[in-house]
Amino acid sequence: MFELRLLCGEGQVEAVCEALEALDALSVSVEDADAQTDAEQALFGEPGLPPPREGWQRSRVLALFSEQAAAEEAARLLQAQDFFSGGQVLGIGEVAEQDWVRLTQSQFAPVEITSEFWIVPTWHQPPAQATRVIRLDPGLAFGTGTHPTTRMCLRWIAHRSLQGCRVLDYGCGSGILAIGAALYGAPEVDAVDIDPAAVQATLDNASANGVELRAGLPDAAQGGYEVVLANILASPLKVLAPLLCGHLAAGGHLVLAGILERQAAELAEAFAPWLRLEVADREDGWILMTGQR
Structure with a gap:
């Protein structure tokens, strides 16, 4: 595998990335080409929403190709394009073979x-003190326990009995909150999401x-519940x-997450109009809001 390294301006990033694809x-x-220097720029968007800009003032673009010839041809073609004017080819280098599965797994600890x-990935053993464990591997659906919003919701669940609660x-994303509720005694749990995956x-x-x-699309939610959990984002929560x-x-208790402190x-x-919400937990700029009907 070979890596093509490019340097371009903020306004060129989108066109360069589309061309490489x-x-x-x-x-x-x-x-950020200026990362870890005095010129480094913060560039963050709210989770689930597009970033405020496509790139940094000086952006380093890295593209992987299976063959060196393909990387060289991509560099040659890009240099001939008007939209790459002022951009630079920093080089092409071979990427050492690695066990990518093991490398990815090493990034996810209990x-x-x-x-x-x-929350314990399947390739780890649970800690000795763990009496309740959710086995969950990172996947396409949101919710692995690594994000503050998920942890706050699970802490709320862990600090009360859900015996007899619907x-x-x-x-639901990965279903992690629904699973947590079931582990803490809820006899009836419905999990719904707009995404069939x-x-x-x-x-x-x-x-x-x-x-x-039970899991299904949103219309599968029927009737009243003693606990309603929603870890989404502020804008859809308001809607x-x-x-x-x-x-x-x-x-019943309403538990909301995906909310920034300023929101x-x-x-x-x-x-x-329905209930009084209060901040029940905080972590890394995110808050958990709860209310009782």
């Missing part, structure tokens, strides 16, 4: 929710963890306020 690059990535509750996980991932993960739940509160039984007031206002 058209030239059959196996992968294309973009990074995640502590509480001292007794852990639970709804709205926007997430529904299947939830069913697969529930089976792998030996728990029973979903009437629906989520409509599924909340009298005295607390607007979420509280959106849900005010």
Whole structure:
């Protein structure tokens, strides 16, 4: 495998990346050419939404090709394009063969929710102190326990008994919250998502963890629930306020995540017609908001 390294300006990034993909690059990535210097730029977008810009003022573009000749041909063709004017070819180098599966797995270690509750990839052994474990491998659906929003929701679940509670996980992703609720005693758990792949991932993960739940598209949520969990993002949560509160039984708990600290007031206002939301947990700039009907 061979890596083509390019330097280009912010306005060139999108066209260069599209050209590389058209030239059959196996992968294309973009990074700040001034990273770890005084000229480094912060470039972050809200999770799930596009970044504010396509690249940095000086962007390093890295493209992988299966053959050296393909990398060389891509470099030659790019240099002939007007949109690459001012850009530079930094070089082409061979990438050492690696066990990519093992390398990827090494990046995911067991995640502590509480001292007794852990999320553990299948290639790790659970810690000795773990009395409740969710076995979950990183996949296409959101929710592996590594993000603060997921951990806060699971901490909320872990600090109460759900015996006798009917639970709804709205926007279930991998199903991790629904599985957590089942492990903590909920006898009836419904998990719904707009993505059929997430529904299947939830069913697969529930089976792998030996728990029973129902999973389906959003219209599978029926009736009232003692606990409604929704770890999405602030904007869709505001839109979903009437629906989520409509599924909340009298005295039931609503648990919302995917919210940045600066968004607390607007979420509280959106849900005010139905219940009072309060900040129940904080981690790395994210908050967990809860309310009781």
